[in-house]
Amino acid sequence: MVLAQLGGSIARALQQMSNATIIDEKVLSDCLNEISRALLQADVQFKMVREMQLNIKRIVSFDELAAGHNKRRIIQKAIFDELCNMLDPGKPSYTPKKGKTSVVMFVGLQGSGKTTTCTKYAYYHQKKGWKPALVCADTFRAGAFDQLKQNATKAKIPFYGSYMESDPVKIAVEGVERFKKENCDLLIIDTSGRHKQEAALFEEMRQVSEATKPDLVIFVMDSSIGQAAFDQAQAFKQNVPVGAVIVTKMDGHAKGGGALSAVAATKSPIIFIGTGEHMDEFEVFDVKPFVSRLLGMGDWSGFMEKIHEVVPTDQQPELLQKLSEGTFTLRIMYEQFQNILNMGSLGQVFSMIPGFNAEFMPKGREKESQARIKRFMTMMDSMTNEELDSSNPKLFNESRIMRIARGSGRSVGEVIEMLEEYKRLAKLWSKMKGLKIPKKGEMSALSRNMNA
Ligand code: GDP
Numbered sequence: 001m002v003l004a005q006l007g008g009s010i011a012r013a014l015q016q017m018s019n020a021t022i023i024d025e026k027v028l029s030d031c032l033n034e035i036s037r038a039l040l041q042a043d044v045q046f047k048m049v050r051e052m053q054l055n056i057k058r059i060v061s062f063d064e065l066a067a068g069h070n071k072r073r074i075i076q077k078a079i080f081d082e083l084c085n086m087l088d089p090g091k092p093s094y095t096p097k098k099g100k101t102s103v104v105m106f107v108g109l110q111g112s113g114k115t116t117t118c119t120k121y122a123y124y125h126q127k128k129g130w131k132p133a134l135v136c137a138d139t140f141r142a143g144a145f146d147q148l149k150q151n152a153t154k155a156k157i158p159f160y161g162s163y164m165e166s167d168p169v170k171i172a173v174e175g176v177e178r179f180k181k182e183n184c185d186l187l188i189i190d191t192s193g194r195h196k197q198e199a200a201l202f203e204e205m206r207q208v209s210e211a212t213k214p215d216l217v218i219f220v221m222d223s224s225i226g227q228a229a230f231d232q233a234q235a236f237k238q239n240v241p242v243g244a245v246i247v248t249k250m251d252g253h254a255k256g257g258g259a260l261s262a263v264a265a266t267k268s269p270i271i272f273i274g275t276g277e278h279m280d281e282f283e284v285f286d287v288k289p290f291v292s293r294l295l296g297m298g299d300w301s302g303f304m305e306k307i308h309e310v311v312p313t314d315q316q317p318e319l320l321q322k323l324s325e326g327t328f329t330l331r332i333m334y335e336q337f338q339n340i341l342n343m344g345s346l347g348q349v350f351s352m353i354p355g356f357n358a359e360f361m362p363k364g365r366e367k368e369s370q371a372r373i374k375r376f377m378t379m380m381d382s383m384t385n386e387e388l389d390s391s392n393p394k395l396f397n398e399s400r401i402m403r404i405a406r407g408s409g410r411s412v413g414e415v416i417e418m419l420e421e422y423k424r425l426a427k428l429w430s431k432m433k434g435l436k437i438p439k440k441g442e443m444s445a446l447s448r449n450m451n452a
Pocket of ligand 1: 108109110111112113114115116117193248249250251252273274275276277
């Protein structure tokens with residue numbers, strides 16, 4: 001992934017700055033020039049790069065920095081924050097809720113990976129207990145319906161489309177109506193790929209959107225599109241209310257800078273990235289962990305060597321991904337408890353982390369600790385999705401705690417004990433944030449600890 005090279009170049013520029021004896025304006029300028037060059041090489045728009053430079057120079061005012069302040073850290077933080085800002089439009093996208101019907105429409109250029117991504121998105125949610133359904137409103141490309149049908153059948157996801165009907169609006173409306181009746185909660189509409197010059201196709205896309213009133217329109221973008229991304233993304237945004245972006249083919253040789261442009265053009269966040277042709281090569285995208293990883297913040301190489309030692313190769317990517325995402329929700333705790341009960345890969349790895357396993361799997365007391373974990377899981381079964389997906393213990397006010405206790409037949413004291421345990425584990429987990437995920441044989445400069 002060429003993005004890794006971008007991360008490497010930025011990390012090196014920061015390292016050079018850190019090595020300088022005195023940090024003055026010239027050193028900062030050199031560092032920023034180096035970073036700008038790397039961003040431009042990665043196809044990030046000149047305007048965005050320029051803005052980033054100016055913002056950082058404004059934040060890091062040498063006149064205002066009192067002597068004794070750690071300038072290196074202030075500069076590093078300013079650069080980190082600016083990179084995050086470039087990827088974060090500042091407002092989250094609409095999030096469908098399980099059990100409540102949401103219509104999600106996919107748009108994008110032909111060949112961007114739209115149809116594949118529709119299925120990946122459906123499959124991702126299906127695994128989490130949703131009832132997704134796919135509607136093929138692409139009547140333009142021959143074979144589009146067959147492709148969707150094939151993918152949907154493989155993933156056992158209901159689908160709707162037609163070989164005869166040529167009006168995509170009609171198909172979309174019929175499909176949505178049908179799956180609403182069948183109580184599906186995530187209705188996904190795949191539309192024809194189009195190019196910004198194709199006015200008729202844009203009009204058709206607008207009509208599908210108006211007729212189905214999607215709760216969310218997702219713009220799918222191939223990460224290799226480069227500089228053209230801004231204009232294309234903007235053209236889509238001008239015609240339909242794009243609310244989120246999914247960047248595909250992040251596993252390829254794309255420069256990746258186009259992703260930043262798409263965020264800027266649509267003012268919408270990237271919610272997932274595609275990392276391969278297979279159904280499960282699909283990852284949730286979160287800005288801060290992504291930038292941390294890009295810059296190799298946090299030196300977990302030693303920890304990872306241990307992972308390579310004890311975890312079977314095929315289980316490593318998923319495990320590393322989870323660790324690197326950093327945010328520890330109650331749902332993750334629930335999943336980890338399941339893992340610990342199965343003594344799967346995470347169970348083994350956590351046995352190496354001080355504090356994690358000592359209490360959960362003390363030798364000779366496995367039965368007792370298993371019962372404790374199961375008790376915690378019963379209480380979590382009484383939580384709402386909002387509670388499970390939260391990483392904020394303050395959410396649990398008195399009435400929520402009482403509701404959970406009542407729902408699970410446990411005492412208030414036990415719920416509080418479980419929440420205390422959550423806080424303790426969240427603290428341990430947060431230490432793993434920014435874990436760099438190396439591809440095969442790639443243990444690059446990225447894993448250098450920038451905080452050193
Ligand atoms: P559409 O025309 O936008 O619907 O695009 P398709 O879904 O047909 O995808 C076009 C090609 O890109 C297919 O060969 C897909 O297998 C491939 N593809 C889609 N997403 C990814 C990805 O994340 N990584 C890789 N390597 N290939 C992908």
